[in-house]
Amino acid sequence: MLHRDQPQRRIDRIPAVWLVIGGIWSVQFGAAIAKDLFGLVPPTAMVWMRLVTSAVIFVLVVRPRLRGHRRQDWLVALAFGVALLTMNWAIYQSFARIPLGVAVTIEFLGPLAVAVVGSRRPRDLVWVALAAAGVLLLGFSPSNLNLPGVLFALLAGAGWAAYILLSAQTGKRWPGISGLVIASLVGAAVLAPPAIIEAGSTLLEPKVLLLGVAIGLLSSVIPYSLELTALRRIPPRVFGILMSLEPAAAALAAMILLSEFLSASQWLAMVCVVAASVGATKTSRPPAEPVA
Numbered sequence: 001m002l003h004r005d006q007p008q009r010r011i012d013r014i015p016a017v018w019l020v021i022g023g024i025w026s027v028q029f030g031a032a033i034a035k036d037l038f039g040l041v042p043p044t045a046m047v048w049m050r051l052v053t054s055a056v057i058f059v060l061v062v063r064p065r066l067r068g069h070r071r072q073d074w075l076v077a078l079a080f081g082v083a084l085l086t087m088n089w090a091i092y093q094s095f096a097r098i099p100l101g102v103a104v105t106i107e108f109l110g111p112l113a114v115a116v117v118g119s120r121r122p123r124d125l126v127w128v129a130l131a132a133a134g135v136l137l138l139g140f141s142p143s144n145l146n147l148p149g150v151l152f153a154l155l156a157g158a159g160w161a162a163y164i165l166l167s168a169q170t171g172k173r174w175p176g177i178s179g180l181v182i183a184s185l186v187g188a189a190v191l192a193p194p195a196i197i198e199a200g201s202t203l204l205e206p207k208v209l210l211l212g213v214a215i216g217l218l219s220s221v222i223p224y225s226l227e228l229t230a231l232r233r234i235p236p237r238v239f240g241i242l243m244s245l246e247p248a249a250a251a252l253a254a255m256i257l258l259s260e261f262l263s264a265s266q267w268l269a270m271v272c273v274v275a276a277s278v279g280a281t282k283t284s285r286p287p288a289e290p291v292a
Helices: 005-013 014-037 043-062 069-097 100-107 109-119 120-139 147-173 176-202 206-231 235-243 246-256 266-282
Strands: none
Touching: 014 043, 014 069, 014 109, 014 206, 014 235, 014 246, 043 120, 043 176, 043 206, 069 100, 069 147, 069 176, 100 109, 100 120, 100 176, 100 246, 100 266, 109 120, 109 147, 109 266, 120 266, 176 206, 176 246, 206 235, 206 246, 235 266, 246 266
């Protein structure tokens, strides 16, 4: 008979670096699968099913305590939910229009901006210049890009930046991952009307429901669980450097599952943004207090 904590013990034996990488691959393969299914389930409905799946699973596992919180705590959690919703909805809208790897590369400008602004050191302007060079390179390959797709990716980056900043405040006010559970519920509730209007009765089909659950597991539940376990064993700075691999993982997942190939200039642009993210994370000052 298996002990209840045996699965957790098995996960704990895996090196933390591989847990982070596994989470990255899970997110990006989930995104590639979702894009391949946009003909069946529109992007907004796909994001909604992803949020509903993660919210339901997190509620059942975490069972957050709702009483005893002040009005300010709820406002922070609601803002966190809006940031989570914006980040996910905008990036799905983006890669519905432009290549997945390019969308994630542009989106990554959000956390990069947070890292650079938080440092406030003149030498970090090098990373800004490197990221700007990457963006300019993307402008030289407009054949498979369009303005709405780029703008949605930038909006996703802004949502990601807000998510990072609000996660610290949420972690201070809500124990464990209760704040994330509330944020997922907020996102699912806000997105429900447009998702239902967009997809209609398609959402009730068993095949679509199963696909929604699968995307939710791949894109939210599995990666978050792996990353949370990894963060207990590695410094946040190392975690941030590893997360800089997201754009490359997105491009590779799109190549494997979607036969979506990037041009040489797009690959070079991605290298610039990833290098800027690694550099900004590696040279940033340690935070004064832990960030959730």
